Amino acid sequence: MTEFRPTATTYREGSKTLPGVLYTAPAILADEMERLFAKTWNCVGRASRLEKPGDYFVREIAGESIVVLRDGKGTPRAFFNVCRHRGTRICREDSGHFNAAIQCPYHAWTYALDGALVGAPGMQEVEGFDRGEYPLHAAALAEWGGFLFVNIARDPEPFEKVWAPMRGRLDRFGLERLQVGHRAVYDVGANWKLVFQNYSECLHCPTIHPKLATVLPYQSGANDLTEGPFLGGYMEIKPPNVSATMSGRACGRIVSGDIPESDRRRAYYYTLMPNLLLSLHPDYVNYYLVHPVASNRTRVESEWLFHPDTVADPKNNIQDAIEFWDLTNRQDWDIVERSQLGVGSRRYTPGPYSPRESIPAAWDREYLRLMGRV
Structure with missing residues (x-):
């Protein structure tokens, strides 16, 4: 049986952010291309x-x-x-x-x-x-x-x-049967790792995402994957909301009848090394492909996936889900661009992670392992 652990309980004392050079040096990106992207799926x-x-x-x-x-x-x-x-x-x-x-x-x-x-x-x-x-x-x-x-x-x-930890883990969402309802491409002025790290925690949500914070309280986070190349878990959808949408209402039918009742008030978020971010909600799924372009630039491609019946019926409001995450995404891109400026400072030094940031800290550990830096 899958065990979910509250985010703060998997924190490792002494965890710190990465050195600035890993976000700014073209030579580091070239090394990442060879050690990570050229060798992984x-x-x-x-x-x-x-x-x-x-x-x-x-x-x-x-x-x-x-x-x-x-x-x-x-x-x-x-x-x-x-x-x-x-x-x-x-x-x-x-x-x-x-x-x-x-x-x-x-x-x-x-x-x-x-x-x-x-x-x-x-x-x-x-x-x-x-x-x-x-x-x-x-x-x-x-x-x-x-x-x-x-x-x-x-x-x-x-x-x-490689994919053994994910085999069967998300079968209940019927991902292979879902249909693309919207696509967006974002040009982000930040290192690709900042995109992954930002996605991996919601401690920033009350200040950066006031709308999201009313739907997905960050204190509700619990994770079933806490070490390794695949990380993440769920957040509770706060009543009376039933989905992560602008209105709080479902944007269409449930993505799969195999989703148990306990998952119909949860949203799941996973980082899948090296380039996939996967967000699963009861009525839709969206994902992000992260493409490093330069040490300070990343292209992010995103698609929103729905049950075919949701897309076919114009009475459904898929825009409700699209607008929710487009707003959230743009807030994220703005703050990671500011982070990129900060980590490039001569005075930046690695700072301490908090227990609520246990997943980005775990992501950093896996990154350093894959890069041969541990």
């Missing part, structure tokens, strides 16, 4: 974005351009966006559709949707040339809860092993 979005065979979108992971597509058999795949002829980047657009094949724009080397080389003009004149030796370089891909994950390492740790 990055969420690249929802599988539903690939509606039919041939659909694709492009993601950047640790400086690598990766093409994520659905092949002719309906299987999602990921390939490095690099032609095997002379290394040309194949896809120019961020998303699109391949008509049965992928063709390099330079010398027309052509690949099937499974990555196999099927055409190489002029190479018939090369003795011993074997098309079978030149497929597109594949990246490992996995699916969980309707989300797609890509690992660009040559020998990645199996997704099933």
Whole structure:
């Protein structure tokens, strides 16, 4: 049985914030790209974005351009966006559709949707040339809860092993069946770690989020994941509110009939290393993909997910949930941008975490472990 512990009870005495250089130095970000993002399972979005065979979108992971597509058999795949002829980047657009094949724009080397080389003009004149030796370089891909994950390492740790703590944990929300109702992209002038740390605690909520604080009291926080790459738990939805919306009312039908009564007055929040923030409410789910752009800049992509019936019925008010978190997000981005300015000061030194900040402190410990700094 899952055990939830009040936030303050998992606090480690002496926990402090990270040194300023970890938020400001370009060399640190370059090291993070190699040690974290190039070796772990990055969420690249929802599988539903690939509606039919041939659909694709492009993601950047640790400086690598990766093409994520659905092949002719309906299987999602990921390939490095690099032609095997002379290394040309194949896809120019961020998303699109391949008509049965992928063709390099330079010398027309052509690949099937499974990555196999099927055409190489002029190479018939090369003795011993074997098309079978030149497929597109594949990246490992996995699916969980309707989300797609890509690992660009040559020998990645199996997704099933890495994701074991999450297996079955959120099945009751029926994530794979939910439908995207809204998408937003935010450009945040702060280091990506500040985004994760801010998401991980609500001690700041009464001052930064007065609206949220009336719905989700920060003292109600309890967590079932308190150490490691996956962290988080729930907050109680304060009556008479029944959801985290501007009105306090449900914005549509419950996301899944499998959600027990005890979860229908709770909102769950998890940080999933290295780039996914996942927020689950009784009537909707929203998530954030965190993309470091520079040591002081982060792009955050967010989507709001609903039961298909909620999206289909115009009588439902999904905007009620969208506006709640868009307001909260913008408040968060403003304060983490101010944090970025502060940690760049010559006089900044690591400060003490409080017991109410036990989860960002745990996140820092895992980050330092993965970076080889402990």
